[in-house]
Amino acid sequence: MRKLLAVIFILIMIVPAAIAEETVSEPRILVAYLSRAGENYNVGTVKEGSASAAYAGYIEKGNTAILAETIAEATGGDLFAITTVIPYPDDYATMLQAAQDEIDTDARPELAGTVENMDDYGVIFIGYPIWHGRMPQAIYTFLESYDLSGKTVIPFNTHEGSGQSGTQQVIANALPGSTVLQGLAVRGKTAQEDPDQTQALVNEWLEGLGMKRANTEEAQVLAAYEAIQQAMIDKDIETLDRLYLDGTTFTHMSGKIQTKKEFFGEIADGTLNYFRYVIHDPQITVEGNEATLSASVALTAKVYGASGTWTLPVNTHFTKIDGQWYAHN
Numbered sequence: 001m002r003k004l005l006a007v008i009f010i011l012i013m014i015v016p017a018a019i020a021e022e023t024v025s026e027p028r029i030l031v032a033y034l035s036r037a038g039e040n041y042n043v044g045t046v047k048e049g050s051a052s053a054a055y056a057g058y059i060e061k062g063n064t065a066i067l068a069e070t071i072a073e074a075t076g077g078d079l080f081a082i083t084t085v086i087p088y089p090d091d092y093a094t095m096l097q098a099a100q101d102e103i104d105t106d107a108r109p110e111l112a113g114t115v116e117n118m119d120d121y122g123v124i125f126i127g128y129p130i131w132h133g134r135m136p137q138a139i140y141t142f143l144e145s146y147d148l149s150g151k152t153v154i155p156f157n158t159h160e161g162s163g164q165s166g167t168q169q170v171i172a173n174a175l176p177g178s179t180v181l182q183g184l185a186v187r188g189k190t191a192q193e194d195p196d197q198t199q200a201l202v203n204e205w206l207e208g209l210g211m212k213r214a215n216t217e218e219a220q221v222l223a224a225y226e227a228i229q230q231a232m233i234d235k236d237i238e239t240l241d242r243l244y245l246d247g248t249t250f251t252h253m254s255g256k257i258q259t260k261k262e263f264f265g266e267i268a269d270g271t272l273n274y275f276r277y278v279i280h281d282p283q284i285t286v287e288g289n290e291a292t293l294s295a296s297v298a299l300t301a302k303v304y305g306a307s308g309t310w311t312l313p314v315n316t317h318f319t320k321i322d323g324q325w326y327a328h329n
Contacts, residue, residue, distance in 0.1 A: 027122025027152075029077030029211075030115065034128045034138055035062030038090030041160050043192045052092035063158040063188035068127045070195075070202045071156065076213045076223060077125065078230075084138050085110040095131075102137040109138045114145065117276070123152045123211070126171065129188065130159040135167045140174070149177030154209070158188040181209055218284040221291045221318050224325035232274045237264045245319065245328040276300040279314070289320040 037059055039050065044057025065081070072079045086109065089095045102109060115121075126142070128135045135157065153175055155168050163185045172180040184205045191198050206212035213219050224243060231239035241260060250263040258266075266272045282295040293316050300309045318325040 028120050029072075029075050029123045029125070030080055030118075030121040031068050031072040031075070031077040031125040032080040032082055032115065032127070032142065033064050033068035033125075033156075034082040034136055034142075035065035035068065036088050036095070036129065037062050037065075038088075039092035039095070040188060040192075041092060043189050050091060051094075056092035058090075059192060062129070063191045064127045064129050064156075066191045066195075067156060067158055067184075067186055067198065067202070068125070070191075070198055071125055071127075071206070074199075074202055074206055074212055075125075076219075076226060077123070078121075080115055081113075082128075082138060082142050083112040085112050088136075099131040099136060103132060103134060107137045108141045108144070109136075111138065111141055111145065118146045118148075120276070120278075121151065123154065124148060125154045125156060127156045127158075128167075130157055130162050130165050130167070130185075133162055133165045135165075135170065143171065143174050148175055151178050152181060153178045154181045154211070155183035157183070157185050158191050159185055160188055217286040217291070217320075221284050221286065221293060221325050222282070224318060224327070225293060225316075228327060229277060232267065235267055237268050240264055240267070243326055245326045248328045271304065273302040274299075275302070291318040291320070291325065292316070293318070 039047065039052050039056040040059050040063060041056050043063065044059035046053045046057050050056070068079060071077065089098055101107075126139065128139050153171065155164070155171050157164060157167060159165065164183055168180065168183045172178075182205075184201065186198060186201055190201075203212060213223075228240065228243050230236070231243070241264065244260055246260070248260055250258045250260075263272075267274075276298075277300070278298045280296045280298070282293060285292045285294075293314070295314045296311060297314045298309060298311050301307070316327060317329070318327055320326075
């Protein structure tokens with residue numbers, strides 16, 4: 001019993017820094033996207049000797065990936081890259097032929113990863129480039145891999161003149177049980193070379209949908225909270241160390257006090273494992289450069305060998321320094 005109490009107490013102490021927001025009014029958001037670096041049409045640096053050099057250039061990050069990151073930042077959504085087991089070729093002309101072959105055979109390319117917690121998300125943004133006037137066949141694979149009934153699905157894409165090319169209706173037809181909202185089409189060249197214009201287009205679109213997270217102090221506190229939560233799950237010690245103020249300690253029921261280094265060490269070595277955190281009725285109070293977040297939390301974890309889900313009260317503090325909110329005791 002004493003060991004169980006100690007386990008529960010340490011859970012209470014760390015929950016404020018490890019909760020993912022999920023409320024009825026603000027469902028969790030996923031920004032899933034397929035994007036391709038390498039050679040792309042009308043952007044990037046020309047590669048001498050390439051068969052596509054007359055119209056394509058090499059880029060380090062895909063156009064749609066840049067657009068997806070902009071959307072995720074504006075909404076607070078989680079990013080998920082849709083990738084195929086057999087990657088699309090780097091050479092643009094060769095990629096176009098591979099894409100055409102998939103269209104001709106109505107292929108469903110095998111995907112390299114899955115969204116393990118799709119049930120947690122209520123809003124799904126789905127992004128892709130337009131190839132041959134269509135969305136890549138791998139997007140069909142993604143849509144058919146999950147039950148998206150009852151969810152809100154929002155398409156977005158990059159292109160060089162074809163707009164959405166009818167893909168929003170294609171997605172709506174494929175997901176009769178979902179609510180498909182108005183999508184966004186952005187030129188790849190704009191996404192790649194004009195971040196200010198890309199941001200403006202995304203903001204206007206999201207505001208029209210009512211999906212843009214307000215840039216209030218409370219929203220900034222929540223964003224810091226979410227960054228710590230993801231770092232706890234990912235065992236990202238560098239981020240945790242940065243977002244907790246120096247001097248923060250973690251206390252066990254037994255009275256044992258751990259420093260950040262000691263506590264984060266137990267996260268890193270697998271002694272402490274965090275899987276899912278659902279916050280109910282979050283209340284954020286901001287007074288100047290100090291903030292408090294209070295909520296009730298359902299926590300799923302495995303700590304010191306004990307696994308389970310606990311519903312716990314939460315009360316955590318933040319201090320704003322140079323525009324950034326930091327967690328502490």
